[in-house]
Amino acid sequence: GESVGLHLPTLSVQEGDNSIINCAYSNSASDYFIWYKQESGKGPQFIIDIRSNMDKRQGQRVTVLLNKTVKHLSLQIAATQPGDSAVYFCAENTRKDAGGTSYGKLTFGQGTILTVHP
Amino acid sequence: GAGVSQSPSNKVTEKGKDVELRCDPISGHTALYWYRQSLGQGLEFLIYFQGNSAPDKSGLPSDRFSAERTGGSVSTLTIQRTQQEDSAVYLCASSLVGGRSNQPQHFGDGTRLSIL
Numbered sequence: 001g002e003s004v005g006l007h008l009p010t011l012s013v014q015e016g017d018n019s020i021i022n023c024a025y026s027n028s029a030s031d032y033f034i035w036y037k038q039e040s041g042k043g044p045q046f047i048i049d050i051r052s053n054m055d056k057r058q059g060q061r062v063t064v065l066l067n068k069t070v071k072h073l074s075l076q077i078a079a080t081q082p083g084d085s086a087v088y089f090c091a092e093n094t095r096k097d098a099g100g101t102s103y104g105k106l107t108f109g110q111g112t113i114l115t116v117h118p
Numbered sequence: 119g120a121g122v123s124q125s126p127s128n129k130v131t132e133k134g135k136d137v138e139l140r141c142d143p144i145s146g147h148t149a150l151y152w153y154r155q156s157l158g159q160g161l162e163f164l165i166y167f168q169g170n171s172a173p174d175k176s177g178l179p180s181d182r183f184s185a186e187r188t189g190g191s192v193s194t195l196t197i198q199r200t201q202q203e204d205s206a207v208y209l210c211a212s213s214l215v216g217g218r219s220n221q222p223q224h225f226g227d228g229t230r231l232s233i234l
Binding site for chain 2 (some may be wrong): 008017031032034036041042043044045046049052089091093103105107108109111112
């Protein structure tokens with residue numbers, strides 16, 4: 001899961017295992033969520049997004065689950081590969097008003113380091 | 119390439135100097151964002167452009183920081199009288215639209231700024 005501070009959570013898995021990365025968000029007015037993957041020396045790479053009117057969305061080898069009741073987001077990676085090793089960030093976009101207009105900015109979690117061992 | 123392009127990729131400068139960082143967004147993307155990432159940290163929002171206007175500049179840490187966008191495309195982030203605490207990776211992102219219609223933000227690889 002996510003934590004605040006300099007020490008990022010870590011997850012180590014064996015190649016071929018499924019990985020689950022968790023994220024807690026705090027703003028109940030957030031209505032759009034994104035998972036990013038960041039490799040060393042690179043910018044964050046978009047993986048998958050989900051809107052608050054959904055609780056599950058699937059992509060290629062990835063699934064995002066959203067539980068608004070407990071303000072929890074998770075990213076599941078199936079058949080994890082060494083190339084999946086990276087830092088994973090969740091990000092939220094917060095609804096600005098009742099009309100649905102959102103702030104432009106994303107608020108990012110601190111990240112989780114995923115290491116996949118061959 | 120079709121992605122967000124940032125330059126320079128690395129910048130080393132002395133404390134007190136001014137720096138300019140450039141971002142070329144994905145063609146056709148109307149929304150542009152600047153973030154800052156310190157070592158081992160998440161991303162910190164700086165400013166958001168919709169077209170050439172900046173409806174949200176709440177993340178700029180001080181009046182030494184400014185940004186502009188021209189022609190609805192290229193953006194420049196300027197830091198005046200740099201301080202050592204400005205050392206970070208400065209990331210730019212763009213999205214098809216901002217505000218009401220949530221669209222994913224796509225990032226460049228950043229400018230790594232080091233203040234000596």
